[in-house]
Amino acid sequence: MAESKEKHESGLLAPTSYDKEPPRDPSLIINSKTPFNAEPPVGALAQSFITPTPHFYKRNHGPIPILENEEEYRLTIDGLLPHPIKLTLAQLKSLGKEVVVASLMCAGNRRTEMSRLKAVRGVGWGPAAVGNAVWGGVPLSRVLQLAGVSQGAWETHSGGRHVEFVSVDRCKEEKGGPYRASIPLHMATCPDQEVLLAYEMNGEPLPRDHGCPLRAVVPGVIGARSVKWLDRINILADECQGFFQQLDYKMFPPWVDWDNVNWSSRSSIQDFPVQLAVCSPTSKDSIAPGSKVTVKGYALSGGGRKIERVDVSVDGGATWAEAQRLPQEGTHGRWAWTLWSLSAIVNPPCQIIAKCVDVASNTQPERVETIWNLRGVLNNSWFRVDIEPPKARL
Amino acid sequence: MAESKEKHESGLLAPTSYDKEPPRDPSLIINSKTPFNAEPPVGALAQSFITPTPHFYKRNHGPIPILENEEEYRLTIDGLLPHPIKLTLAQLKSLGKEVVVASLMCAGNRRTEMSRLKAVRGVGWGPAAVGNAVWGGVPLSRVLQLAGVSQGAWETHSGGRHVEFVSVDRCKEEKGGPYRASIPLHMATCPDQEVLLAYEMNGEPLPRDHGCPLRAVVPGVIGARSVKWLDRINILADECQGFFQQLDYKMFPPWVDWDNVNWSSRSSIQDFPVQLAVCSPTSKDSIAPGSKVTVKGYALSGGGRKIERVDVSVDGGATWAEAQRLPQEGTHGRWAWTLWSLSAIVNPPCQIIAKCVDVASNTQPERVETIWNLRGVLNNSWFRVDIEPPKARL
Numbered sequence: 001m002a003e004s005k006e007k008h009e010s011g012l013l014a015p016t017s018y019d020k021e022p023p024r025d026p027s028l029i030i031n032s033k034t035p036f037n038a039e040p041p042v043g044a045l046a047q048s049f050i051t052p053t054p055h056f057y058k059r060n061h062g063p064i065p066i067l068e069n070e071e072e073y074r075l076t077i078d079g080l081l082p083h084p085i086k087l088t089l090a091q092l093k094s095l096g097k098e099v100v101v102a103s104l105m106c107a108g109n110r111r112t113e114m115s116r117l118k119a120v121r122g123v124g125w126g127p128a129a130v131g132n133a134v135w136g137g138v139p140l141s142r143v144l145q146l147a148g149v150s151q152g153a154w155e156t157h158s159g160g161r162h163v164e165f166v167s168v169d170r171c172k173e174e175k176g177g178p179y180r181a182s183i184p185l186h187m188a189t190c191p192d193q194e195v196l197l198a199y200e201m202n203g204e205p206l207p208r209d210h211g212c213p214l215r216a217v218v219p220g221v222i223g224a225r226s227v228k229w230l231d232r233i234n235i236l237a238d239e240c241q242g243f244f245q246q247l248d249y250k251m252f253p254p255w256v257d258w259d260n261v262n263w264s265s266r267s268s269i270q271d272f273p274v275q276l277a278v279c280s281p282t283s284k285d286s287i288a289p290g291s292k293v294t295v296k297g298y299a300l301s302g303g304g305r306k307i308e309r310v311d312v313s314v315d316g317g318a319t320w321a322e323a324q325r326l327p328q329e330g331t332h333g334r335w336a337w338t339l340w341s342l343s344a345i346v347n348p349p350c351q352i353i354a355k356c357v358d359v360a361s362n363t364q365p366e367r368v369e370t371i372w373n374l375r376g377v378l379n380n381s382w383f384r385v386d387i388e389p390p391k392a393r394l
Numbered sequence: 395m396a397e398s399k400e401k402h403e404s405g406l407l408a409p410t411s412y413d414k415e416p417p418r419d420p421s422l423i424i425n426s427k428t429p430f431n432a433e434p435p436v437g438a439l440a441q442s443f444i445t446p447t448p449h450f451y452k453r454n455h456g457p458i459p460i461l462e463n464e465e466e467y468r469l470t471i472d473g474l475l476p477h478p479i480k481l482t483l484a485q486l487k488s489l490g491k492e493v494v495v496a497s498l499m500c501a502g503n504r505r506t507e508m509s510r511l512k513a514v515r516g517v518g519w520g521p522a523a524v525g526n527a528v529w530g531g532v533p534l535s536r537v538l539q540l541a542g543v544s545q546g547a548w549e550t551h552s553g554g555r556h557v558e559f560v561s562v563d564r565c566k567e568e569k570g571g572p573y574r575a576s577i578p579l580h581m582a583t584c585p586d587q588e589v590l591l592a593y594e595m596n597g598e599p600l601p602r603d604h605g606c607p608l609r610a611v612v613p614g615v616i617g618a619r620s621v622k623w624l625d626r627i628n629i630l631a632d633e634c635q636g637f638f639q640q641l642d643y644k645m646f647p648p649w650v651d652w653d654n655v656n657w658s659s660r661s662s663i664q665d666f667p668v669q670l671a672v673c674s675p676t677s678k679d680s681i682a683p684g685s686k687v688t689v690k691g692y693a694l695s696g697g698g699r700k701i702e703r704v705d706v707s708v709d710g711g712a713t714w715a716e717a718q719r720l721p722q723e724g725t726h727g728r729w730a731w732t733l734w735s736l737s738a739i740v741n742p743p744c745q746i747i748a749k750c751v752d753v754a755s756n757t758q759p760e761r762v763e764t765i766w767n768l769r770g771v772l773n774n775s776w777f778r779v780d781i782e783p784p785k786a787r788l
Contacts, residue, residue: 253705271754303699305697311647360756362756363667
């Protein structure tokens with residue numbers, strides 16, 4: 001078995017085959033089996049403010065790492081430090097647990113809709129590559145302070161320093177090396193940003209699919225920066241030079257394609273724009289004209305910007321009404337999605353359209369054409385659901 | 395003269411007539427004479443990264459206050475404090491000067507374009523109710539710390555505490571009382587937010603039109619919260635209850651009008667969405683078909699989100715090109731606008747369209763119809779300029 005696994009400095013094993021994958025919920029829609037990328041049926045998302053762990057989307061780049069012995073785990077903090085620091089899980093936990101309710105969303109959420117216009121590259125995700133969980137862990141700002149890296153003293157917004165998270169998740173894009181990504185140091189050291197090193201999800205120890213035993217949770221930022229199965233954290237003079245920071249997860253205009261793309265011309269994505277999906281009904285539901293339906297969905301924005309308003313039309317945009325935003329239980333709501341609901345009489349065939357506005361008055365683009373991009377990231381165009389009446393019986 | 399002025403606690407005089415107004419640049423376009431509301435010709439804005447003070451838009455609610463004796467000035471800090479604090483200008487200056495390059499934009503910028511679709515209420519502003527200046531002053535976070543109000547200890551994002559700025563500017567909306575507005579306490583106490591109590595603009599003492607001797611400068615937030623002619627600062631348990639926070643500067647959907655508006659249903663605007671204008675050419679320029687023109691303008695976003703890309707079309711949206719973003723001299727650029735430029739061959743009659751994307755991939759709405767609101771705030775729809783060829787000579 002020695003050749004099929006590699007033990008990292010952290011004590012985590014990175015398997016080279018997919019024969020030790022964890023069990024998964026059978027209701028998940030599998031977009032890629034190896035590596036395992038899956039999302040729940042979108043209707044499941046609107047059922048609870050906190051997404052049950054089995055229904056939380058799974059985004060992986062290789063076989064799921066294995067922790068054989070929790071006491072063997074070490075997190076290394078290195079880079080621009082006088083000397084590296086190693087911390088056990090017990091040491092991290094002794095720094096004090098904080099709980100943050102935060103949504104994570106894959107930058108590829110709703111990619112499939114975008115590729116209907118014109119093909120894009122990437123795992124085909126529907127509108128459920130997003131979830132909202134209760135994360136428990138130690139604030140990254142506190143861990144960095146222990147390492148001598150404190151807010152203000154180290155960094156201002158003019159500095160370019162970053163904090164890099166290195167996983168043990170091997171991936172082909174890194175030529176078999178580990179998945180890695182970074183966030184600006186000022187974000188990592190600011191207590192208000194609430195970046196966590198999480199060891200709990202929804203009150204349970206972090207499951208294997210979600211980064212056991214320790215992951216980054218970066219609220220308000222695309223999921224790609226919330227690195228799982230942490231091996232080490234590096235303080236860098238510049239941004240992470242890994243594949244997913246430099247050659248992926250960047251926003252290009254619609255007229256750039258694979259024949260003329262220049263990756264260095266664009267910033268890597270961190271914060272994300274205002275986003276929404278209708279979870280129910282879906283285009284698979286046929287509804288009789290004159291029926292009263294409850295239109296339900298989620299809405300969220302990046303950077304801690306709360307959702308100010310959700311607009312719904314059940315007649316293709318001719319008339320609109322404001323949906324009710326549901327309470328965000330047990331949280332200040334800055335990093336969590338907003339579930340919403342509206343009761344309306346529908347007259348199929350019709351198109352339900354939903355769109356939202358965040359607290360900065362940012363809006364969603366009306367047409368996907370205007371934001372099409374070669375990697376199919378951050379499709380946040382108005383959400384449209386075509387509803388048909390039941391077919392007449394022959 | 396005693397009855398025409400009122401001396402405030404700060405030592406500032408609030409005139410009741412407009413006979414002591416400061417001199418103004420004759421090139422300004424006056425949208426309202428009393429109170430004086432004016433903007434420069436839009437073409438002037440693209441000429442320099444730092445807007446010269448005479449060209450900076452003037453937004454007032456009453457006659458311009460008068461400071462007769464700088465040594466008499468006192469800033470009072472009060473509210474949820476054990477006892478009020480009074481500070482002279484010399485005391486404030488002794489706390490150390492910081493310089494911030496920040497754009498301020500009126501929420502009503504580009505209101506006139508919105509009212510062309512359907513009338514809105516408010517001062518008619520073109521696209522030049524925005525400017526970018528070098529502000530010198532003392533960080534508000536430092537002043538609050540002196541008053542015993544420090545980051546974290548006083549506030550988390552779950553708290554609703556605000557910092558209220560009270561002007562001596564009397565206004566009819568406050569029934570002759572002073573203009574006032576507030577920002578969240580966590581924003582006021584966070585050094586990264588760089589909120590200033592400014593006493594300098596573009597290297598000179600703050601001019602009368604811009605808040606002499608002391609004003610708030612709240613980067614990344616609509617201009618309405620950067621209160622001028624400061625009389626006092628109050629720490630409040632909740633948001634400011636003044637007119638401009640509760641009954642104005644809120645974003646309503648297009649289907650809400652004066653007959654069904656419910657002001658308490660909406661949040662007051664702070665952060666603002668991604669915005670842009672073409673400064674040159676304008677629709678007044680007639681251009682011969684086949685001419686090479688330089689399309690120039692500004693772009694900015696709220697909340698410290700930098701501009702990632704500017705897209706320009708000179709054929710009504712059929713084809714697009716990326717404009718060059720010009721260097722943001724002497725600043726980290728987080729709070730400053732981005733000037734941009736693109737050379738193109740134009741073939742009038744044609745429509746030039748420009749739009750931009752911020753670092754959070756937020757986009758501007760394509761059609762003003764989708765964001766029309768009764769107060770005409772935050773019109774950030776795609777900027778369109780119709781260009782005609784020169785008229786044939788008879």
